[in-house]
Amino acid sequence: MITRLLLRLVSWAVLGYMLLPLVVILGASFTASAFLAFPPQGWTLGWYVQMLSDPSYVASFATSTVLALAATFVAVLLSVPAALAMARYDFPGKGAILAALTSPLVFPHIVLGAALLQFGGYFGLTRSFLALLIGHTIIVSPFVLRSVLSMLTPEQRALEEASSDLGANPWSTFWFVVLPLIRPGIVTGSIFAFISSWINVELSIFNTTPALNTIPVKLFNYVQYTVDPTIAAASGATILVVVVAVIVLDLCIGLDLLSERK
């Protein structure tokens, strides 16, 4: 009984710890004071208005969003055929290839960013949108690959074979049978991919410029020198985007990740 109570107390404390910094940022972003204050002193939306009327913030939000969408799109184009090949065929070195393609998940991003900067330097491929896109595609592809692979079950194979046995050509089989079956995997993988790109600092930081900046890198550069409620408002805006994305994800696939399995 005592253990149970203790367990509850520890768990609630940890949940509070998880909530605290986000509440502080959101709270401080509404403060009516001229400096960052938590608890907020009075309430205003002024800092959000100021942030949104600063073209450099708007441009950074736009860059981040376009970059995340583009990286996710390219990742889907590259990873879906790769996942289908992995699920459908047996070939030498399959395990090694899968391990290699998913290794960016654990590869230190700072090292990858540095490597791409040095490598891109040989071709003039640095500090440009394309340079950012290439790096982001590398780190987000594993999410799409893994979640599509998890949809490619033996049942899915059976349906695919039935379709081609019944005379459908490979394209209509893909379009009418395979794609609808793997769509949830593409959606989930894409959401993970989008978010990982959207919040990345370590990789982007090497290839951003004052004119071409993503929102996390802009915030990172700012926070090191000055701290004012505008930054809290920009940070608050990114939290709100994530909350929306997580709720969409929850409604799509159900985030009830920890239920006991039968």
Add this chain to the structure above:
Amino acid sequence: MKRSTAAPLLMLGAALAFFAAFFLAPFAVVIFASLTNHADQSFTLEHYVKVLADQYHWDVIMVTFRIAALTTLVSLLLGYPLAWYLVRVVKWRAWRRACVILLVVPMFTSNIVRSFGWMVLLGRNGLVNQSLMGAGVVDSPVRFLGTELGILIGMVYILLPFIVLAAGNALAQVDPAYEQASDDLGASPRATFFHVLLPLTMPGIISGSIMVFTLAASAYVTPALLSGGRISVLSMLIFQQYSSVFDFNYGGALSVVLLTFTLIMVGLAGRVGNIRGDKR
């Protein structure tokens, strides 16, 4: 499953080419640079000697891996009970779902935003110091920013959800019948925990821990912001070399050192996964 090499190569081709061009090749360049002299491109180990024969670097390596180890340990100590609570204690599904969302939202928030939150909280006049002083625990503000403790608080915050999800997943796989059987056979709850549940969830815990250790050892944003420039970790030295010093050869050697440690940990994770697979 069909055995073929032509068709899969065609479908994998684009992904493999992209991966080789923008992951393997850049990394090969880094390894090459770490082993060559900048002036005449001749082979040399001088950069590694510079990294590994210098006390300062060993101090930085020690700090990096000490913070990573402590982050893993504290995350486990806080995360396992929470995972337990979510899987075995919470009966109301909606509440469990809300808690999982509460864990996932920070996970999906940028490191910079989360660390910024802790900068505000842990400052001299931050909420944490105000509460500690208000409660009479301390008389003067505690310095968190620029200390390993501050970095640790921020790192645990960022990596705790990984442990909770890994441990929670492992726990959810364990059939409650095992616990009932252990209980029926007269084992105390403590014995059931240490002899039944802990061993059954160990593979999940270990692979989660190794992932957390790896991410903690290579983290850049959180230590950079919470160190206040007073403490250096390996990733900060690497960033310095590439962004302001422009010594790519020496930076390359630092990267390879960090990566070697990381790969050793990932290798261990794979090992643990294999042991688990063999048992079944």
